[in-house]
Amino acid sequence: MSYFETHHGPPDPGRSIVDTNVSTSAQKNYNSGAFSSRGDTRYSRFSTNAKTTTRPLPYVHPTRSQFFTHYDPTDLSSGNAHIGIAQWSSRASRKNRYSSRALHVQYRPRDTKEDEEQDGETSSLLGDRFVEVVQRLYHPSTRLKARLTWDISFWVAVIFIFGTTAWVANSYLLLYARPDKASVAAWCAIAGGILFELGSYLMYVEALNAGHEQLFGPTVWGLAGRDGVEEMICEVETEQAMGKSVQFRWIGFGSSRELGFIACIVQLTTMNIFLIPILMGFLKVVPASSSVTGIGIVYWALQVIGGSGFIIASALFMLEEQYTWWGPAPLSVGWQIGFWNLIGSIGFTLCGIHGYLEHASANVNCWSTFALFWGSWAFMVGSLLQFWETLWREE
Numbered sequence: 476m477s478y479f480e481t482h483h484g485p486p487d488p489g490r491s492i493v494d495t496n497v498s499t500s501a502q503k504n505y506n507s508g509a510f511s512s513r514g515d516t517r518y519s520r521f522s523t524n525a526k527t528t529t530r531p532l533p534y535v536h537p538t539r540s541q542f543f544t545h546y547d548p549t550d551l552s553s554g555n556a557h558i559g560i561a562q563w564s565s566r567a568s569r570k571n572r573y574s575s576r577a578l579h580v581q582y583r584p585r586d587t588k589e590d591e592e593q594d595g596e597t598s599s600l601l602g603d604r605f606v607e608v609v610q611r612l613y614h615p616s617t618r619l620k621a622r623l624t625w626d627i628s629f630w631v632a633v634i635f636i637f638g639t640t641a642w643v644a645n646s647y648l649l650l651y652a653r654p655d656k657a658s659v660a661a662w663c664a665i666a667g668g669i670l671f672e673l674g675s676y677l678m679y680v681e682a683l684n685a686g687h688e689q690l691f692g693p694t695v696w697g698l699a700g701r702d703g704v705e706e707m708i709c710e711v712e713t714e715q716a717m718g719k720s721v722q723f724r725w726i727g728f729g730s731s732r733e734l735g736f737i738a739c740i741v742q743l744t745t746m747n748i749f750l751i752p753i754l755m756g757f758l759k760v761v762p763a764s765s766s767v768t769g770i771g772i773v774y775w776a777l778q779v780i781g782g783s784g785f786i787i788a789s790a791l792f793m794l795e796e797q798y799t800w801w802g803p804a805p806l807s808v809g810w811q812i813g814f815w816n817l818i819g820s821i822g823f824t825l826c827g828i829h830g831y832l833e834h835a836s837a838n839v840n841c842w843s844t845f846a847l848f849w850g851s852w853a854f855m856v857g858s859l860l861q862f863w864e865t866l867w868r869e870e
Contacts, residue, residue, distance in 0.1 A: 520544070520579045520605055521561060531800045535734045536687070538565045538795050542580060542612065561612040565735050566795055566809045569685040570628045572619070573611040573869045581605045609686070620870045627684075631677045632862040638670030639855040646848035650841075661757050668753035675739075675746040682736040683729050738791035745784020749823075752777045775830040782824030789817035808864045815857035822850020 521542035529539035542561040567573060623629065645663035648656045729736040752774050755761050761774045793813035796804045804810040829843030 520581065522581050529798050531734070531794045531797050534732060535737075536565075536730065536732045538734055539563065539798070542578070561614045563610065563612050565685070565687060565733070566792075567613065568611040568687065569682060569735055570864060571611065571624070571626055571868065572864070573613055573617060575609055575611050577607055577609055578612070579605040579607050618870050619867045621866050622868060623866070624868060627677055627681050628865050631674055631681060632858065632865045634670050634674040634677065635854075635858040636862060638667050638674060639851060639858045641667035641670060642847075642851040643855060646844060646851045649844045650848050664753055665757045668750050672746050672750050675743045679739045679743045680725055682733070682739040683724050683727055685729075685733075685735070687730070687733060734791060734795045738788050738795065741784055741791065742788035745781050745788065748777055748784065749781025752781075772831075775827050778827030778830065779824055782820055782827055785820035786817060786824060789813050789820050793817065808860060812857050812860045812864065815853050815860065819850045819852075819854035819857060822846045822848075822853060826850065 521544060523540060523542050527541040527543070528537040530537050540563045542563065544560075561578075641663045645660050645667060648660040648663070729740075731737070752761075755774055761770055790813070793803070793810050794800060796807040796810040796813065798804065805814075823846070825846035826843050829839050829846060832839045
C-alpha cells in the first residue's frame with residue numbers, strides 16, 4: 476500500500492554548471508535544431524518570469540514554467556508570443572519523459588512598476604546574464620514515442636505493478652476465505668509489502684536526483700523567493716570554479732520546498748510504518764483474537780497511519796500536476812496516477828479501521844477484506860498508468 480509514481484536515472488554530468496556566456500558547443504546544438512527541426516537560431520536563448528509559472532501552494536517551488544525565446548521575453552499580448560515557448564514540468568522532468576538539453580536562461584523582472592521595484596535589488600546582482608543549465612523541456616517540436624528505457628523511472632513502474640499484483644492476489648484469497656491457501660496469502664502480503672517498500676525508495680532516489688535545484692538558484696531564483704539570493708549565487712559559482720559536477724545519490728536530502736520530493740518522502744516514511752504490521756502478520760506476532768488487546772491496537776493503528784500517509788502522498792502528487800490547489804487536472808496522466816493511488820490508499824486505510832471492529836460483527840471483517848481488495852485494484856490501475864507514462868518518451 477503505497478502509492479507510487481515514478482522518477483528517473485542518474486543526472487547528466489555538469490548539471491549544476493553556471494555560465495554567464497553562451498558556450499560555442501551549446502550554441503551549435505541549438506543552431507542545428509536542438510529545439511527546432513528547422514534549425515532556427517531563435518531557440519538559442521530563453522527568458523522566463525514569475526507570471527508564466529505555476530505554484531499550486533505558496534510555500535513550494537513552481538511545478539510548471541514556460542520559457543520564452545529571448546527575442547520576445549515577456550510580451551504575452553503579441554500574436555507571436557507563443558512561438559518558441561518551451562514547457563517545463565517538475566513531474567515530466569523527474570520521470571525523464573523528455574531529452575536532457577543545455578539551456579541558456581535569463582530571468583527577467585515582471586513588467587509592472589511594483590514588480591520592477593521588488594526585483595530591482597536582485598536584478599543588480601544578476602544583471603543580464605544568461606545561465607546555462609541542463610533540464611528537460613517540452614518544445615512544440617517534441618515528439619513522444621513508445622519505447623522501453625531501462626532507467627530508474629521504468630523500474631519504479633514495473634516494481635509497483637508486481638507489488639500491486641501481489642496485493643490483489645492476497646486480498647482475493649482472503650476475501651474468498653481459502654483456508655488451504657492461508658500461507659500463500661501471507662507470502663503474497665509480504666511480497667507486496669517488500670516490493671512497495673522498494674518502489675517507494677526508488678521514487679525517493681528519483682526525486683533526489685531530479686536536478687531541479689538549478690532552476691531555483693541564480694537562473695530563475697525569482698520563482699522561488701528572494702531569501703538568500705546572494706548566497707545561492709556564490710554557492711553555485713563556487714561549484715563551477717571547483718569543477719564540481721552533480722553525482723548520483725542513493726541517499727541524502729532534497730529541497731523541502733519541492734512538492735514532488737516532499738510527496739516521495741511522505742510515501743517512503745509511511746511505507747516504512749506500514750511495513751511493520753505486514754511483518755507482524757507474516758511472523759504471526761499478532762494472535763487471532765487481538766483487536767482489543769494492546770498489540771492488536773498497535774497492529775491496526777500502524778495500518779491506519781500508513782494508509783493515511785499514502786493518502787497524503789497521493790494528494791501531493793495530484794497537486795503537483797494541478798495549476799491551482801483547488802482545480803483538478805483529470806486530463807493529465809500524472810494526476811490520474813495520483814487519483815487512483817488515492818483511491819487505493821483510502822481502501823487500505825479503511826481496511827485498518829475496520830480491523831478495530833472485526834469482533835463486533837462477521838460482516839465487519841468481510842468489509843475490511845473487501846476494502847483491501849478494491850484498494851489493491853485501484854493501486855493496480857495507478858501502476859499501469861505509471862508504466863504507460865514511463866513508456867512514452869521523447870524520440
